[in-house]
Amino acid sequence: MFEKVLVANRGEIAVRIIRALREMGIGSVAVYSEADRSALHTVLADEAVCIGPAKSLDSYANPIAILSAASVSGADAIHPGYGFLSERADFADLCEEMNIEFIGPSSKVIEVMGNKQNARDTMKAAGVPITPGSDGLVTSVEEAQAVADIIGYPLMIKASDGGGGKGMRRVLxxxxxxxxxxxxxxxxxxxxxxxxxxxxRIVDPAKHIEVQILADKLGNVIHLGERDCSLQRNNQKVIEFAPSLTLTEAVREELCQTAVDAAAAIGYESAGTIEFLVDKDQNFYFMEMNTRLQVEHPVTEMVTGIDIVQEQINIAQGLPLSVKQEDVKVEGLAIECRLNAENPKENFMPSSGPIDHLIFPSGGLGLRVESALYQGYYLPPFYDSMAGKIITHHKDPEKAFRLMQRALYEVSVEGIHTNVELLQALIEHPDVQADNVDTKWIENVFMKEWLEEN
Incomplete structure (x- = not known):
């Protein structure tokens, strides 16, 4: 069993993992860049090690710096969180060479599923529906034109190693x-x-539906239901729900079982997510697999009562899953809003600076806030703009929405810009509450309305 785990991340996810480790009675080691000396995760961990300058390539995304900190601190394992080194197969290999447990799947699986073209080929071989597309990599404009003639428009060009909207272009x-x-x-x-x-080929209009997977080292694979992540801007998620409000029970069952079968087929271990596009007729197509913890994992935890981070750590220790598929019950609706340090009225320009005043919502059942912000903290400009997550849950979906409206009303952050007003308008919009949205709804419908009003 682990005595000490190094958390190779920062911000709210580092705080989330450190809290889970403390609840499990496992020691924690935080790492921090020079820009993060006063960050909350460094205070909450049992130990903290500086790993380099502000630039992420020289600190949080530097395998040697992370492994050196693990070695110096005597950590048994490394939890990568998400982003940075979480989906680096070479980093997982280095951990193994140093006899440090990487809390995630094997490097082989990360490598196969991290390359989007390889992942498509692997899922197709496993019998998972995939969107029509190129057969292998496209290396020239001439090849691209030939592929386009076959699959038609609109289509998406994607980087095989990409994620989070990077290296993507929508061609109409x-x-x-x-x-x-x-x-x-x-x-x-x-x-x-x-x-x-x-x-x-672009599936349009489409919903972005993903299935949460847990798989242990003993061959047990289960799903924890699905999440609807269709509310996006520039391929970046803004608000997520669990479960989907529109899938039929038959499609839900088929979708989730397909995800379980796919994870089993590749020998997956740890927490992971398989993402699908779902068209207006509820046909679904594999999009990608994230071989790590997801930002939006709290909504699944809220509707199932299962701590995904703790399950992930126990899997890495060789323990069996704490639940069987028949034990998983999805109750009510959970909503997550991503609070970003940005100015939506100035083309979403990132914001940084001192947190002069801070109030987060509290009180009431079914309300959860995850953030590394605190009053007096200086938010550095070097990293992702997400500053926190507001999560609500209720057995009655309408009341889950009302609780989120109340929660967002209470958010007050002074010193930096945030997107809280945008989130308030989104969560109150009738199309959102009726789930009459798709992956392009924010860009094509909502933003035009909102900017005119503001």
Whole structure:
């Protein structure tokens, strides 16, 4: 059993993992960059080690710095959280070489599923529906034009190593293809050091539905239901729900079982998420697999009562899952709103600076806040803009929405800009409450209305 775990991350997810470790009676080691000396996760952990300058490539995303801190502190295992090193197969390999447990799946699985084209091929072989697209990588404009002639428009160009909207271009017609393909190649080269692109037909309109998987080292694989992540802007999630408000029970059962079968087929271990696009007729298609903890995991925890982080840690210790599939019950509706340090009225410009005043909502059943902000803290400008998550849950979906409305009303952050007003307007919108939205609804409908009013 683990005595000490190093948390190779920062911000709210580092705080979340450290709290889970304390509840489990396991020691925690925080790592921090020079810009994060006063960060909350460094205070809450049992130990804290500085790993380098502010730039993430020299600190949080530097495998040598992380492993050196693990070695110095005597950590048994490393929890990568999400982002940074969480889906780096080479980092998982290095952990194994140093006899430090990587809390996640094997490096082989990370490598296969981390490359989007390989993942498509693997899922297709496992019998999982995939969207029509290129057969392998597309290396030139001429190849792209040939693929487009087969699969049709609109289509998406994607980086094989990409994620979070990076290296992606939406192509609506043939006259856009050449310029957007070259843009995607250039961006992919600058971010990932290669020009590996593939193409797939756009499912439009579509919902983004993902299934939470837990798999132990003894061959047990279960799902914890699905999440609806359709409320997005620029392929970045804004609000998530669990479960979906629109899937039929038959489609829900088929979708979740498909995800379980897919995870079993690749020998998956740990927590993971399989993401699908669902069309207006509720046909579903594999999109990608995230071989790590998801930002939106709290909504699943709220509706199931299962602590995904603790399950993930226990799996890494070789323990069996604490629940069987028949024990998993999804009750009510959970909603998560991502509080970002940004100014939506200025093209979502990131914001940083001192937190002069801070009030987060509290009180009431079914309310959870996850953040690393505190009054007097200086939010550095070097990292992701997400500053916190507000989560509500109620057995009655209407009351879950009302609780979120109340919670967002109480959020007060002074010193930086946040998107709280945007979230308030979204959660009160009748189309959101009726789930009459798709992955492009915020950009195509909501933002035009909101900016005119504000």
């Amino acid at each position: 017609s043939a006259d856009q293809l050449e310029s957007l393909f070259i843009q995607a190649q250039n961006e992919t080269q600058s971010i990932y050091g290669n020009t590996d692109l593939y193409m797939e």
